[in-house]
Amino acid sequence: MSRPRPIPGTTLFDGEQAIKGYALNKMCYSFNSAANREQFKQDEDAYCGRFGLNAQQREAIRRRNVLDLIAAGGNVYYLAKFAGILGLDVQDLGAQQTGMTKDAFKAKLVAAGR
């Protein structure tokens, strides 16, 4: 599979990522349903097992670590539904991925408008 020139800090969700992340993304897609979100909350590890997540993916879910989830093949559109269960918004995710406080991350966004 050929890949375009890499963009720093960016993982394009291509075929290679799609192969790697299928189970993880399928689980996150299931969170469209409130009943599934409830089942996940009741026993996270069993739920991960049902979808066949590998050890790397389970660990990234357990640690709620977005960069690790992406490295494990997660696609941001489906991961957003996992973040929803945790009550995290996109600024929480941005802060975590950039190693900033949420306030500092928000200030960075405001500064982009100047």
Added chain:
Amino acid sequence: MARIVGAVTTSHIPAIGKAIARNLHEDPYWKPFFDGYPPVHRWLEKVRPDVAVIFYNDHGLNFFLDKMPTFAVGAAPEYRNADEGWGIPTLAPVPGDQRLSWHVIERLIGEEFDLTTCQEMLVDHAFTIPMALMWPGTGPWPVRAIPVCINTVQHPLPSAMRCYKLGQAVGRAIESYDEDLRVVVIGTGGLSHQLDGERAGFINKAFDIEFMERLPADPLWAARRSISELIELTGTQGIELLMWLAARGALGGEATTIHANYHIPISNTAAGLMVMERRAA
């Protein structure tokens, strides 16, 4: 014959839905964003569209990676949304226009756009938030809708030029329809933003401003760029400007800006809005 009355392009950030529900239009954070919309409402009252053709991208509500269409056209009697996993409010179903949908589908496939056709289709915030922004309130929708979904989830994405040409073909399809209908084309998404990776929070005001300035008269300025170049310039989700290019393509011809607004930030995003009409010949 059906006629395109104009194009509206707008951001579709999920947080807008919550702000509408909480009536935050005058809140200092939201005011510069919502103040962009009353001129659109007045314009819509003037042009009175019967149908809205909406170019949008699904964010993992209707389509999963098991079957991911590059281009999908709705042909359903009505379109419903769902909470998407984060408790997004559900709206009244938006009525479809199946006869026009199938006309568009036939024309597009006749022009060698190999589509996925959907007689059942959940529409996500990228469809519903622009609807709520265009036609606020709780009354019945004043338009029927035809959703056209463009894949931005699974790379490779269709090229910007292909999306622009899809839009052009949709425009030709509409204008070859035998009913006297007024049609507005809507492109939703963007502008620059990136949610994922160490580059999260990326915004490119200079590019967005130039993009909006050039879109009416010189859409190819953006459309001829590669997907990876556009992502570098606008962020991984900034690529949603593909919807703007498709809507601009559908409008066709020479266009002119009727109204525009741009505000940073809403959530992690540079929020953009344009109303364009075809320049009188």
